[in-house]
Amino acid sequence: MYLENVVIDAQDPQRLGRFWESLLGCTTLTDDPGGSGDAGSFETRLTVADGPTLDLCFEQVDEAPTPDPRLHLEVFGGAPAEQARVVERALALGARHLDLGQRDVPWVVLADPEGNPFCVMEDRAEYAVSGPLSSLPLESADVERDLRFWSELSGWTPTDSAMPGALRHPSGRGPLLELCPERRAKVAGAKNRVHLDLRLEVGEELDDAFGRLVELGGRERAHDWGELPWRVCLDPSGNEVCLLPARPAASEVRG
Template identity: 35%
Template sequence: MTLQLVQVNYKARDHEALGQFWADALGWGVSSEGPGVTNVEPIGFDWPDPTAVCVDVVAVPDPETVKYRAHLDLATTSEAHQAELVARLKELGATPADIGQGDVPWTVMADPEGNVFCVLEPRPLYQDTGPIAAVVVACADPRAMAGFWGEAVNWPVHELTDDFARLRAPEGVGPYLEFVRKPTAETVWTRVHLDVLPQPSETHAAEVDRLRTLGATDSDVGQGDAPWTVLADPEGNQFCVLRRT
């Protein structure tokens, strides 16, 4: 029994504009599964596939503007590529961001709606991930979070310390999922969250029950009678268990 990490979900005032920003930033395309939703995926992508964790942008009237625990790290292949990407992102509407990072080799930026992300300096580890190097989550206990999420999506742990954990799909493709210890991090991600999908051989109800046994709890974010289930991981971060259609 397992789930697939399929997308990072952003809440936005203007889902079309933010979706187009991320499509241009990643070199991907846009589509829409319905009103108020922009899907950002690699061109020609057969969703879902472990080679990419996609971006879903959903319109909400007034998304909160506090800092969130989850962000994207973008991969680069050279110093020249990093500089070119940063310049192109600024042209697309991104702005430099100061989160107290100091003098670091990566560049911290914010997208047009204020969501922080990082453009990494070239690192050999991320040369085969695609444009998204990692989905990064600030947390109080990386070991515990790696244990929960590793069991949830069946991703093996590649690195584990008290301060950092790194996981990746068992196929060895796509971005990493990383947990960084920041005890003062916000307690929830409501504007940026993860979406998971049961494998074809598994039922939605069975996977939701399994997540509860791993430590997930039910969460109400005003979703009403939705076809997906909203849960919270052991540190209180909401995520959605989608249904196959």
């Protein structure tokens, strides 16, 4: 099993997806505007040299963003001059400054074109190998418990960070998944605007993977989205995570 997708709900997937694609230097995978009652989607791939690939998937929803997400994106800025250039580029692409009461901090808080908060981070040693996406901070009710949950299911390994717990791809490169003490408990039934997907490897069974998720403190998420080929779940702190079935082996694709 491995971490494959960062999934972001969007009212306009094309607009929001192209913003993030341009800001992070990603490559388009899917550009489906939908139509005739079908929801649109946009997928783009972030590739870190000698490290992981992560797909950013923008799926159409009707709901507007909330101002206080449990998972958000942090962009690598660097030294002050470079950080300022990244901020200016983001603003030119459609971002805006956002005041969340952060006061005097070394990072810059912005909102993307749909109002989702994100940060352009300052220079930190742990970001030197992150690539353009420095980190993914995820709120946790129990950092040590959730660190084990995400490490065992994703294969990412613990590493040093300013946050109480952090994981990185086993290559030692790519963005950090940072576990941050939650500011308030997850509201029952509420859905995170941003969530992560785990993809099974060839030979792994979905029921077995779900059983391991439950052993580690996760559970299934009730939903009314119809029959799906994947399992919609919650981590031990109530954050959404989807278990995706393994992709067909190359021999099966060739038929």
